[in-house]
Amino acid sequence: GAVVSQHPSWVICKSGTSVKIECRSLDFQATTMFWYRQFPKQSLMLMATSNEGSKATYEQGVEKDKFLINHASLTLSTLTVTSAHPEDSSFYICSAWTPGVNEQFFGPGTRLTVL
Amino acid sequence: QQQVKQSPQSLIVQKGGISIINCAYENTAFDYFPWYQQFPGKGPALLIAIRPDVSEKKEGRFTISFNKSAKQFSLHIMDSQPGDSATYFCAPQIGYQKVTFGTGTKLQVIP
Numbered sequence: 001g002a003v004v005s006q007h008p009s010w011v012i013c014k015s016g017t018s019v020k021i022e023c024r025s026l027d028f029q030a031t032t033m034f035w036y037r038q039f040p041k042q043s044l045m046l047m048a049t050s051n052e053g054s055k056a057t058y059e060q061g062v063e064k065d066k067f068l069i070n071h072a073s074l075t076l077s078t079l080t081v082t083s084a085h086p087e088d089s090s091f092y093i094c095s096a097w098t099p100g101v102n103e104q105f106f107g108p109g110t111r112l113t114v115l
Numbered sequence: 116q117q118q119v120k121q122s123p124q125s126l127i128v129q130k131g132g133i134s135i136i137n138c139a140y141e142n143t144a145f146d147y148f149p150w151y152q153q154f155p156g157k158g159p160a161l162l163i164a165i166r167p168d169v170s171e172k173k174e175g176r177f178t179i180s181f182n183k184s185a186k187q188f189s190l191h192i193m194d195s196q197p198g199d200s201a202t203y204f205c206a207p208q209i210g211y212q213k214v215t216f217g218t219g220t221k222l223q224v225i226p
Contacts, residue, residue: 004158032212043204044159044216093158097211102147104214106158 003027004096006107013084014115021079021110023094029074030096034104035067038091050077084114118142121205121217128224134192136220138205141186145207148181150190151216153202159216162203163190195224 003026013019023033032051036044048064050056050071058064066088068080077096081088091111095104119140128134136150149164165172165179165188172179178191188207192199205217 006158034212034214041219043219046214049212091156095158102208102211103149103161103164104211106151106160109156109158111156 002098002101002105004030004094004105004107006092006094006110008110009108010111010113012113012115015085016083018080018082019084019112021081021092021094021112023077023079023096023107025075025096025098025105028096028098028105030077030098031074032097033071033077034095034097035069035077035079036093036095038093038109040091044093047079081112084112086114088112089114119205119207119215119217121203121220123220124218125221126223128195128222130195130197130224130226132195132224134190134195134199134222134224136190136203136205136222137187138189138207138217139185139187140205140207140215142207142209142215143186144209145215146210147208148179148188149206149208150177150179151204151206153204155202159204159206192222195222197224197226200224 007022035047048056048058056069071077093109095106150162151159152162153159163177176193181188208214
């Protein structure tokens, strides 16, 4: 149980284009979903927290107009990187939480490469 | 600033040996102390976790030791295997929301 999937697993795009990454909780309803970014050989940094049906809460230094997060249902959250640039190339990981547990359940990650 | 520091940054252990990774934190509000394992190109997976009212927890080959007064906790991997080669993160949290990942430790277990 508690499986989280991400799609796509990797994506390459041109600079200036937008990319959408999906995060799904497959076997449970996720009240809250989180988006993290991980640069090579570095730790995971929380970008934003989203509750179903509400606006996302962004961490300090994360541009909310650049990283659009939608959490329209209890099983799906999307992260759209708008006007992507090479410096946005990173590993994006989502996690999901459901009431009654302490842990967040992490997805397998999406590798974004912006050329 | 980095609130959660791990040591060592990297570790090489022979098969069958004991791997020990330490985590030091500053925020006394943390109330749950997990360790995650991450393989290259994959998301992190929960390995083992401990609550602050317990000083030690063991699950199979993995043990967490927790020292509340020193604000430190450690991961011990007994009988380390090549399949344990991965990056390990401590990730103390406040409730379920505020997870702060440590700096990471890359473990390599050699045959």
